[in-house]
């Protein structure tokens with residue numbers, strides 16, 4: 001399957017909203033996505049080559065040499081094919097090209113898939129933020145009265 005990584009733009013918004021609902025326990029809405037458009041953000045879309053079909057995306061922001069990943073997501077039927085790895089490697093190269101020093105992210109303690117991905121890409125666990133994320137009930141998709149820890153991870157971008 002041939003894919004392409006391009007800067008994220010508004011043309012992918014509708015597909016992003018669908019993928020968010022399918023893949024995320026706490027999906028982003030249009031307002032949140034739009035708040036991540038602008039100069040300080042580095043957002044990329046992964047699409048099928050020769051098509052506008054969106055397979056996944058990564059949103060990050062860049063401030064004073066630090067790049068923070070705010071969202072990375074792959075459409076459920078395209079997971080486990082190496083696409084998140086491609087997007088992250090692209091973000092790493094792009095961040096190095098603009099001389100950023102460190103890549104940061106936060107991940108739910110229970111998110112085994114994402115933590116395995118970040119471990120494979122040489123992120124280190126730096127800290128635990130206790131009771132950071134709301135816990136979403138499986139059937140209602142609503143926060144229940146519980147919180148989940150966030151693991152803070154980083155990767156040095158020095159060559």
Ligand SMILES: CC(C)(COP(=O)(O)OP(=O)(O)OC[C@H]1O[C@@H](n2cnc3c(N)ncnc32)[C@H](O)[C@@H]1OP(=O)(O)O)[C@@H](O)C(=O)NCCC(=O)NCCS
Pocket residue numbers: 023024071072073074075078079080081082083084085086106107108111112113114116117118120
């Ligand atoms: C986490 C996520 C982005 C991974 O995307 P993906 O395209 O399936 O990941 P890749 O295929 O690039 O996987 C790369 C490696 O990560 C690890 N990994 C990915 N998914 C995994 C899973 N479900 N279980 C265990 N390890 C997993 C594996 O080491 C994998 O390498 P391998 O397939 O050769 O074993 C995807 O599951 C997703 O979109 N989840 C919902 C959104 C989310 O949780 N985002 C992260 C928020 S911090």
